[in-house]
Amino acid sequence: PTTYEVVARVLAERKHLAGPLLPVLHGVQEALGWVPSAAVQPIAEGLDLSRAEVHGVLSYYHHFRQEPARGPVLQVCRAEACRSMGGEELLAHARQHEAHRCTVEAVYCLGLCAQSPAVLLDDKLHARMTPERLAALVDKRCA
Ligand code: FES
Numbered sequence: 001p002t003t004y005e006v007v008a009r010v011l012a013e014r015k016h017l018a019g020p021l022l023p024v025l026h027g028v029q030e031a032l033g034w035v036p037s038a039a040v041q042p043i044a045e046g047l048d049l050s051r052a053e054v055h056g057v058l059s060y061y062h063h064f065r066q067e068p069a070r071g072p073v074l075q076v077c078r079a080e081a082c083r084s085m086g087g088e089e090l091l092a093h094a095r096q097h098e099a100h101r102c103t104v105e106a107v108y109c110l111g112l113c114a115q116s117p118a119v120l121l122d123d124k125l126h127a128r129m130t131p132e133r134l135a136a137l138v139d140k141r142c143a
Contacts, residue, residue, distance in 0.1 A: 003038045006031045011046040020047055021057055025064055034065035062106060071101035072141045075120040078106045081113035086131075090117055093131050094138065102142030 001009075010027035017023050024043055028035050035058055044054045058064050076082075076091040094104045112118035115127035121137055 001031075003028075003032065003036050004042055007039050007042045007046070011043070015046055021049065021054065022061075025058060025061075029064055034068045037066070062108070065103075065105075069103040071103060072122050073103045073105065073120075074138065074142065075105045075107040075110070077108070077110045077112075077116065077118045079109040079113070081109075082117040085116040087117040089131060090119065090129055090134055093134060094119075097138045097142055102138060 006028060007024075010024050010031065014020050014023045014027055021043070024047065025035055028039050028043070032039075040051050040054045040058065043049075044051045047054075058066065074094055076094050077087050078091060079087075082090075091104070091106055094102075097104070107120070110118045110120055110125060112125055112127050117129050119126050119129050119134065119137075121141060126133070126137065
């Protein structure tokens with residue numbers, strides 16, 4: 001389906017929700033894997049918002065990808081519990097591997113705070129991550 005068709009479908013499903021913009025953006029990203037700039041205009045029209053409003057929300061939330069992911073997506077948690085357990089070092093380490101075939105993204109809580117630090121690779125959660133295990137995962141999936 002085209003971006004326009006996807007947006008039309010997601011709008012039909014979600015525009016009646018209270019505060020529909022975030023659910024609509026989530027829906028488009030779920031369908032396409034990212035939110036293309038071509039989606040901004042039809043979303044704005046559909047929700048009776050300005051393009052600037054849609055664009056503002058889209059760029060405010062790191063969760064929304066404004067370009068397609070390259071290869072597997074590795075998300076590293078930067079929220080507090082993971083930070084205190086070495087999450088930042090993991091992120092720095094992962095970013096060194098960005099040149100390979102992985103997309104590395106920071107995220108804010110993966111719901112595994114009790115087993116931090118946590119990462120998500122290809123939609124699979126990994127708890128109590130260490131630099132060594134991360135290196136092995138990245139080598140396997142993103143080399
Ligand atoms: Fe990292 Fe919650 S703070 S999973």
